[in-house]
Amino acid sequence: MKEVRTLAKQTIIYGFGTIVPRFLNYGILTFFYTRIFEKSEYGIVTELYAWMVLLLVILTYGMETGFFRFAQDRKDYEKVYSTALFSLLITSSLFLILVNIFIKPVSDALKYSNNHDYIRMFAAIVAIDAFCAIPFARLRNDNKPLIFSIIKVTNVIVTIIAVIILLMIGPKLYETGPSWFRKIYNPAYGVGYVFLANLIGSAFTLLLLLPYIVRIKPVFETVLWKRMITYSFPLLIAGLSGSINDAIDKILLRRIIGNETGLETVGEYGAGYKIAVLMALYIQMFRFAAEPFFFERAKYEKAKETYAFVMKYFVITMLLIYLGINLYISGFQYIIGKSFREAIIVVPIVSMGYLLYGIYINHSIWYKLNDLTRYGIYITLIGTLVTILINILLIPAYGYMASAWAHVASYSVMLIMSFIFAQKHFRINYNMKGLIPYFIVAVGMIVFSRVFRYGSLAEELVINTFLILVFVLFTQYKDQTISIFLSKGTK
Secondary structure, three states: OHHHHHHHHHHHHHHHHHHHHHHHHHHHHHHHHHHHOOHHHHHHHHHHHHHHHHHHHHHHOOHHHHHHHHOOOHHHHHHHHHHHHHHHHHHHHHHHHHHHHOHHHHHHHOOOOOOHHHHHHHHHHHHHHHHHHHHHHHHHHOOOHHHHHHHHHHHHHHHHHHHHHHHHHHHHHHHHOOHHHHHHOOHHHOOHHHHHHHHHHHHHHHHHHOHHHHOOOOOOOHHHHHHHHHHHHHHHHHHHHHHHHHHHHHHHHHHHHOHHHHHHHHHHHHHHHHHHOHHHHHHHHHHHHHHHHHHHHOOOOOHHHHHHHHHHHHHHHHHHHHHHHHHOHHHHHHHOOHHHHHHHHHHHHHHHHHHHHHHHHHHOHHHHHOOOOHHHHHHHHHHHHHHHHHHHHHHHHHOHHHHHHHHHHHHHHHHHHHHHHHHHHOOOOOOOHHHHHHHHHHHHHHHHHHHOOOOOHHHHHHHHHHHHHHHHHHHHHHHOHHHHHHOOOOO
């Protein structure tokens, strides 16, 4: 199908802006951080970025999807964009002001009483990133994935340069450089420079997006805003619940296990988790391309057939990525420092959780298309409850393994609920039974790789590469995957 191949191309371009920055992040920053910081120090980074995930959802309050929904009416396009932009400008500014006014109680609540500056920088990063969500959404809606991707990549490059200057060059200059540098630089600041580097990257991103901000005619339509909020607010609840699923484990680990030991556990778990998050990269880049695509296709007669077609090849692609991560885990483990590598045991579990989450994200378009976003709340609230209960009940006995399995349990429940509700409100004939053989083959390959004793790393790489090729050929045999994506037909 031509439109699905178009979606695949868009996904690849968005992948440049998603996977490249994340690979730079993981391949350079995670590699660097897990070698210069202790587990407890890296735990600080992991925990505060978990809070950032939650706060970004709150401060964007579903307005990105709301923008896509209301931007379909092209005559009101600029009003919709301006209204959404001003809405986020106001709320992001208020957030930043309030955090700085109440810096002590906020820092105390987050258990960083002696690190107010961490929290100030953290709040500034969140505020800037939340505000930038709408200009980025416009680039997606206007089918400008290349500009989107260039800005995203630039953000990470600037951040990496700042990290190199602050954490690598800085300590050397402190020892051998001019006296004035010793007055402005503190080698003991350590983790604080991580947040400063991120703040520099976020500020530079805002600067690059200014052409898409300052050129608009400032309009704030109150009536339109109320309609957008009515649509978007349920997505806030759903998005927050989904983010809690993704972030609450890092927050609870510290609090259940204990302060210093808890931070060490969070640091180790967070490092292993980073490898599994490679699965989330594809989900994110797919969402960037798919959300506008799904809304645009909704007006066509055979839209449901398109959605089912997309689902099938999305799952196949996700399984291929799942195999790539877990069959090459002996190589991926070198992303993180040696003292953190015990945590790679969570990678197959967490990545399976992300696989289920990706299927849920693809399937959940039914309630967004039909203005039934309240069902997103029901589903994600139940999923969140499952996550929280498993973490609270099982972390004391099983540590971060409980957190890893909580992802699988939660996303399984959410996926099942989504299918049940969709049967009544927006039935799409997904051939999920036809995908079962792919799951069996993929999981079987992972089990084989765990029980088979390889003679050497080279042998492991050769055999596991062969397994991946077998899986690809199986997808071609069963569903002509290669032929479909390489064909140039118009169907």
